[in-house]
Every structure is written in structure tokens, then in C-alpha cells.
Amino acid sequence: xxxxxxxxxxxxxxxxxxxxxxxxxxxxxxxxxxxxxxxxxxxxxxxxxxxxxxxxxxxxxxxxxxxxxxxxxxxxxxxxxxxxxxxxxxxxxxxxxxxxxxxxxxxxxxxxxx
Amino acid sequence: xxxxxxxxxxxxxxxxxxxxxxxxxxxxxxxxxxxxxxxxxxxxxxxxxxxxxxxxxxxxxxxxxxxxxxxxxxxxxxxxxxxxxxxxxxxxxxxxxxxxxxxxxxxxxx
Numbered sequence: 473x474x475x476x477x478x479x480x481x482x483x484x485x486x487x488x489x490x491x492x493x494x495x496x497x498x499x500x501x502x503x504x505x506x507x508x509x510x511x512x513x514x515x516x517x518x519x520x521x522x523x524x525x526x527x528x529x530x531x532x533x534x535x536x537x538x539x540x541x542x543x544x545x546x547x548x549x550x551x552x553x554x555x556x557x558x559x560x561x562x563x564x565x566x567x568x569x570x571x572x573x574x575x576x577x578x579x580x581x582x583x584x585x586x
Numbered sequence: 587x588x589x590x591x592x593x594x595x596x597x598x599x600x601x602x603x604x605x606x607x608x609x610x611x612x613x614x615x616x617x618x619x620x621x622x623x624x625x626x627x628x629x630x631x632x633x634x635x636x637x638x639x640x641x642x643x644x645x646x647x648x649x650x651x652x653x654x655x656x657x658x659x660x661x662x663x664x665x666x667x668x669x670x671x672x673x674x675x676x677x678x679x680x681x682x683x684x685x686x687x688x689x690x691x692x693x694x695x696x
Contacts, residue, residue: 503682514674514688515629522682530683531587562628566682573618573678577628 475499476578478563484584491550493581495563503566504546505575506530506538508559515562521546553585588613588679592687599694603665607690609675610657619651619658620684622674629674632660665694 475498485491495504505520507530517530519538527538535557539547550557560582564575589612599605611619618636622629633642635651635658642649646665651658662669672689679685 505683507686512688515676515686517683517685520683573676573682573684574620574631574634575684576631579627 476563476565476576478561478578478581480581481579482582484586485553486586487554488552491553491583491585493548493561493563493583495546495548495578497544497546497565499565499567500543501565501568502543503568504540505564505566506536506546506548507562507564508532508557509562509580510559518548518561550583553583555585557583558585559583588677588683588685590675590677590685590687592673592675592690594690595688596691597693599665599692601665601667601694601696603694604661604663605665605692607660607662607673607675607692608657609659609687611675611677611685611687612656613677613679613685615680616653617678620676620678621649621658621660622676624672624674624689625670632673662692665692667694667696670694 477496479494506518507515509515516532521527521540537549560580563578591610593608620634621632633649638653646663649660674689676684676686
């Protein structure tokens with residue numbers, strides 16, 4: 473257990489509304505990631521962070537922003553949600569003691585945009 | 587851009603069968619290849635491979651990596667219904683990112 477909590481776990485919202493998903497870790501590791509998972513696409517990286525205020529884009533970053541003001545929290549924001557952003561969102565961390573790429577995942581947040 | 591391709595996309599077998607799942611990849615500055623199992627929730631780690639030819643084993647599951655031909659296989663022997671899941675292959679390249687394949691959905695029937 474890597475001590476990762478995602479909130480909310482389920483959310484239904486309407487097109488055009490802002491949405492923020494939160495990822496919280498208890499172990500203060502540097503690297504945190506947001507992925508989305510969709511049928512036929514697997515897990516795709518949205519954004520990642522390598523420290524407080526240090527973030528970078530992944531392969532599907534359009535329409536998303538992130539913030540990391542504290543080591544333990546990594547927020548994913550959809551400024552104006554669209555139906556194409558209906559997905560399951562997973563937060564993940566990489567433990568500082570490991571440099572081989574293994575990630576530990578949260579339980580996921582299911583977002584439905586109507 | 588890093589790329590991972592898994593095959594088959596889905597597979598239905600009978601309990602007791604042996605299955606082989608395939609993963610091919612293209613990655614800049616290869617560091618490792620990882621296999622994950624995903625049931626209803628979060629992916630859980632199975633294996634990490636960094637060197638060619640060294641088989642990793644855990645019970646009925648085993649995996650091997652070929653860095654020359656850029657692929658890996660995951661074998662499951664004597665399958666059980668509890669093996670039903672999506673199996674994800676991922677590669678780690680630069681910048682501490684994992685690139686995932688689309689996964690293989692395995693269903694084991696009685």
C-alpha cells in the first residue's frame with residue numbers, strides 16, 4: 473500500500489463546468505502522475521510532477537491543468553469539462569527509493585461528463 | 587515517441603490452459619519493462635524486467651524480455667478463473683515516465 477487517496481471517486485458533471493480531482497499521498501515521494509484510462513487506449517499519461525511546482529505534460533495534456541503546491545497533493549483540473557473527458561482517472565506515484573519506473577496506483581476516479 | 591503494442595487484445599481460455607501474452611515496444615533510453623494486472627480497480631504490479639533472457643517467475647506466472655528484438659512475453663500456466671483480468675505492459679524510458687500498451691483482456695472460463 474503506497475498510501476494514495478483519490479477524491480472524488482465518482483463524479484457526474486455537465487459539459488462546460490470546471491472539475492478538480494485530487495490525489496493525496498502519505499509518503500512524500502517526489503514523482504506523481506495523472507493517467508486516464510479508456511477502452512481501446514489503455515492508460516495514457518496526462519501530466520506528471522517531479523516536485524513542488526515542477527510539472528510537465530504527458531501525451532494527452534490538452535484540456536487539463538495540474539498543480540502541486542505541496543509534496544503530498546497533486547491536483548488535476550478540467551477547466552471546462554467536455555464529453556470526451558469522460559474517463560477513469562488514475563493517480564500514481566513512483567517511490568523515491570526506486571529508479572526503475574515502477575508506479576503505484578490509486579483506486580481511480582470515474583468522471584462522467586454529460 | 588515511446589510505443590507499446592500488446593497482443594492479443596482479448597483472449598478466452600478454459601481453466602487449466604496455458605496462455606502467452608505478447609508485448610512489443612519502441613522506447614528511447616530503455617530502463618525497464620513492467621507487467622501489471624488490472625482487475626476491477628487499480629493496476630497492480632507483477633514483474634519488472636531490465637535484462638534480456640532472465641526469466642522472472644511468480645507461481646504460475648513468468649515473464650521474459652528480449653532487448654534485441656524489443657519484446658516481452660508473459661506466460662500463465664494452469665490458468666484459474668482468478669486470473670481473469672486485463673494485463674498491461676509498460677516501458678520506462680526517459681523522464682521517469684511509463685508508457686502503457688492497450689492491454690490484453692484475459693477471460694478464464696470453467
